[in-house]
Amino acid sequence: MSEGAVKKEEKPRKFQAIRGTRDLLPPETALWTRVEQTAHEVFATFGFGEIRPPVFEPTDLFARAVGGETDIVSKEMYTFVDRSEKLEPQPSIGSMDVFLEQVKRLSKSGELPQDEIDLELVEKQWKKVDGLLQGISKIEAGSTEIYTLIMLFEALRLGGDVSLRPEATASVCRAYIEHNMQQLPQPVKLYYMGPMFRRERPQKGRYRQFYQIGAEILGGPDAPAIDAELIEMLMTFFGKLGLEGTTLDINSIGHAADNCRRGYVRKLKAELEKVKDKLGADSQRRIETNPLRVLDSKLEHEQAIVEQLPRIADNLCDDCKMHYAAVKRELALRDVAYRENWRLVRGLDYYMRTTFEITARGLGSQNAVCGGGRYDGLVQLLGGPPTKGIGFAIGEDRLILSLEESGKVPAAPGPDVYIAWMGQNAYATAIRAARALRNAGLRVELPATELKFGKALERASKLGSRFALILGDNEVADGQWTLKTLRDGSQQKLTEPALLEYLLKP
Ligand code: HAM
Numbered sequence: 001m002s003e004g005a006v007k008k009e010e011k012p013r014k015f016q017a018i019r020g021t022r023d024l025l026p027p028e029t030a031l032w033t034r035v036e037q038t039a040h041e042v043f044a045t046f047g048f049g050e051i052r053p054p055v056f057e058p059t060d061l062f063a064r065a066v067g068g069e070t071d072i073v074s075k076e077m078y079t080f081v082d083r084s085e086k087l088e089p090q091p092s093i094g095s096m097d098v099f100l101e102q103v104k105r106l107s108k109s110g111e112l113p114q115d116e117i118d119l120e121l122v123e124k125q126w127k128k129v130d131g132l133l134q135g136i137s138k139i140e141a142g143s144t145e146i147y148t149l150i151m152l153f154e155a156l157r158l159g160g161d162v163s164l165r166p167e168a169t170a171s172v173c174r175a176y177i178e179h180n181m182q183q184l185p186q187p188v189k190l191y192y193m194g195p196m197f198r199r200e201r202p203q204k205g206r207y208r209q210f211y212q213i214g215a216e217i218l219g220g221p222d223a224p225a226i227d228a229e230l231i232e233m234l235m236t237f238f239g240k241l242g243l244e245g246t247t248l249d250i251n252s253i254g255h256a257a258d259n260c261r262r263g264y265v266r267k268l269k270a271e272l273e274k275v276k277d278k279l280g281a282d283s284q285r286r287i288e289t290n291p292l293r294v295l296d297s298k299l300e301h302e303q304a305i306v307e308q309l310p311r312i313a314d315n316l317c318d319d320c321k322m323h324y325a326a327v328k329r330e331l332a333l334r335d336v337a338y339r340e341n342w343r344l345v346r347g348l349d350y351y352m353r354t355t356f357e358i359t360a361r362g363l364g365s366q367n368a369v370c371g372g373g374r375y376d377g378l379v380q381l382l383g384g385p386p387t388k389g390i391g392f393a394i395g396e397d398r399l400i401l402s403l404e405e406s407g408k409v410p411a412a413p414g415p416d417v418y419i420a421w422m423g424q425n426a427y428a429t430a431i432r433a434a435r436a437l438r439n440a441g442l443r444v445e446l447p448a449t450e451l452k453f454g455k456a457l458e459r460a461s462k463l464g465s466r467f468a469l470i471l472g473d474n475e476v477a478d479g480q481w482t483l484k485t486l487r488d489g490s491q492q493k494l495t496e497p498a499l500l501e502y503l504l505k506p
Helices: 003-009 028-045 059-064 071-075 093-108 119-134 143-155 171-180 224-241 262-280 281-289 291-296 300-307 318-333 398-403 422-437 453-462 471-480 496-504
Strands: 054-060 079-083 161-163 188-197 209-217 246-250 352-359 368-374 389-395 417-421 467-471 481-485 491-494
Touching: 003 188, 028 209, 028 224, 028 398, 054 059, 054 171, 059 246, 059 453, 093 119, 093 398, 119 143, 143 398, 143 496, 171 188, 171 209, 209 398, 224 246, 224 318, 224 352, 224 368, 224 389, 246 262, 246 318, 246 467, 262 291, 262 300, 262 481, 281 291, 291 300, 318 352, 352 491, 368 398, 389 398, 417 453, 422 467, 422 471, 422 496, 453 467, 453 471
Parallel strands: 417 467
Antiparallel strands: 054 161, 079 161, 188 209, 209 389, 246 352, 352 368, 368 389, 467 481, 481 491
């Protein structure tokens, strides 16, 4: 086939970002940077240090921490088998014998997780299929044999089960345990920022790769002042960014004991059973899997029903009741305005006592910019020592959306100086000038090819440059450079040092 024919037939595929993911581009990325910089600054003033955990972890970590029955773990995780690098990438029929030998060897040496796999059965099945393949005509008759082999094969665990992180609290707790942070002065205060992954239905403010800025306090006491100061830090951060129309909702969901949340959930379940027929399919399912989540319902026709359900505040044990009352007092001491919301239960299993959520303006139905709460049992659940914990995560994408909706976007800055040069002598001077100006912190555009001055000035205006530095042979020869102020078109002649001084003048 001639080269031309190839080109015609194979039009290169146009790639697009995967649904639910997106490119963040300038000038918007300048706002992302400002938000992140502000987080670094504000969190440091509250004594937090940054942690950067990996973006993938063993699937079991999230299942254990967030909860196997939650939407996040049961439906939304990006999970894959991290195949041993010692295995052939894709075994073909011809190399099946070799491949099975490899699997056998690696599973014997413990490099493959072969706990429940019957490798012998796979081998036996392969021998049957191999026999069929010898007499090609029998293949059709043997299709169930081949199908069985494929099924057995898929059941082979050829590596560890890992997931892209849907959230980072589990990772931070894992790191706390792994690095023996309980030996540091307590509590340990950590924050993080970065991408999270959930396979949700994309819509405004909801993405499959989204970004969180979060903070966790681990260890030390469970003093209500800790809950309140963490929330104060959040509100300080939002205040610094000028985020408008925020509402802080708080609640206490008690702790897992018969005289507290467990007892309440039983009561709630009994009440829900009575009204089951009037509820939608999702809520009906949740009566069994997680009755608390029914309180989260956004369905119009369920609202009146939910309002009649027993409330958790009336069913907390004395300790949890006192803790909640003290959190509210501590918030008031810090002038943090809040709204009590008895239906705020959150969608992750690790919470106990204080839960909170913050909504902001301009976000439509996905209006929660931040969620968090206390999770005292989590470190222990992950194999660590009994440890108190509390934290939050801000949805950075939503925070940015809300700031944009209220016009809090910094204007994209154009260059300070556009250097219009003509002639080889002038070019060398232009390169030197660009370096000096950039070293002084100015934004400089130096065209890579020679342009007529008229064209160059046109480009400078289009880019929104403040000044154009005009360098031709005359300017270079007499050391007097021409600086044009593009706003009013005025021009002046300056020596190199005078130019720097003029441009750096506030
Ligand atoms: P979360 O409520 O699942 O909590 O998420 C926190 C925030 O992340 C949400 O309020 C929302 O702003 C943002 N978010 C969640 N999913 C998406 C999405 N698909 N697209 C865009 N933004 C999203 C947690 O993740 C907990 N780890 C928070 C925490 C930390 N609790 C204690 N410590």
